[in-house]
Amino acid sequence: MSVHFEERSGVVPCKTPWGSWYQTMEEVFIEVNVPHGTSGKEVKCHLGSRDIELHVKGEEVFKDKCLIRIILMKTNREAGNCWASLLQGEYCANAWVQDQMQRKLTLERFQRENPGFDFSGAEISGNFAGGGPDFSSLQK
Numbered sequence: 001m002s003v004h005f006e007e008r009s010g011v012v013p014c015k016t017p018w019g020s021w022y023q024t025m026e027e028v029f030i031e032v033n034v035p036h037g038t039s040g041k042e043v044k045c046h047l048g049s050r051d052i053e054l055h056v057k058g059e060e061v062f063k064d065k066c067l068i069r070i071i072l073m074k075t076n077r078e079a080g081n082c083w084a085s086l087l088q089g090e091y092c093a094n095a096w097v098q099d100q101m102q103r104k105l106t107l108e109r110f111q112r113e114n115p116g117f118d119f120s121g122a123e124i125s126g127n128f129a130g131g132g133p134d135f136s137s138l139q140k
Helices: 002-009 095-113
Strands: 014-016 019-023 027-034 043-047 052-056 066-073 085-087 090-092
Touching: 002 095, 014 090, 019 095, 027 052, 043 066, 052 066
Parallel strands: none
Antiparallel strands: 014 019, 019 027, 027 066, 043 052, 085 090
């Protein structure tokens, strides 16, 4: 479901010195630029439950034209779980990007709850922080 919503609506990337990251309700995508011609043998990656290390050609600096994509699965897959930063206190989304990410996750939640509608081009305002309004108490 998320893949199709993301294809139609695009992503809200948080730019970093080494690339960018963005998120859906279920996943966090990390895109790291690496030097052209880098082979897989020159890339070392460690993914822990609370840390990420990525070294390319022995360096932790990522520039140039090629791309490594890392996809992390979120353990809390609710619209209200919008990451403010990739790592605790590091690679933080600025206020505008954070706002756009929260809007996007809220629209993704609406899409899941209402599969017959298309929210990919929708705009929202008001109470969208924390996943948007809670309609669970309304009778169907």
